[in-house]
Amino acid sequence: MIEPMRVIVVDDHYLVREGTRRLLESSGVVDVVATLPDALQLDEAVTHLRPDSVIVDIRMPPGHQMEGIDAAHQIRATHPGVGVVVLSQHASPLYAFELFKKGTAGLAYLLKDRVGDLDELLRALREVTSGGSVVDPVVVEGLLGREQSSRGTLLGELSVREREVLQAMAEGRSNAAIAQGLFLSKSAVEKHINAIFAKLALPADEHATHRRVAAVLTFLRARGVEN
Structure with missing residues (x-):
């Protein structure tokens, strides 16, 4: 039996992170091991829970700037075996460049609209978990x-x-x-x-x-x- 992917979901909006959790777990191939409202405790959670990948919103408290990208860089630096999918409302390539400027391995940049597309989200998770990279088609x-x-x-x-x-x-x-x-x-x-x-x-x-x-x-x- 194939073990489910272990995923942490990070978003400051409760309905978004809870909806994402339920959607992923409905697939039968994902185990959401934690949901967090911000990235402040994310490094500690990754250390203790050892997920395969993390889904993180690009803008979160406290500054609502690019906390998700900063968190992705930190995770890849301290836990290189953990993939990160960054969700964003912004189709600007500048944000994608900011995410990938330190390397592309294990990173994905998807628009938030993809949250409702389970197949697309699962594909991104599989890619980053295996060390691959994904940029949203848009x-x-x-x-x-x-x-x-x-x-x-x-x-x-x-x-x-x-x-x-x-x-x-x-x-x-x-x-x-x-x-x-x-x-x-x-x-x-x-x-x-x-x-x-x-x-x-x-x-x-x-x-x-x-x-x-x-x-x-x-x-x-x-x-x-x-x-």
């Missing part, structure tokens, strides 16, 4: 659309098909799923992915999982958005 579309008319950027070097593959990669799709969705062979998908990595100048010695989401975020660094 955010990815914004990234790609924003660069569509730009010249001289890294993404401007990609072909239309490579952009399609890149979007699917950032959504956390496997090579097999990308091949099926775009009606390509697996070898063709691998060829496109290698071309994307080369055009975005991603180092060949970096872990493949990290490169997939880093490919989407590279152009932000190139444009100096972090400033």
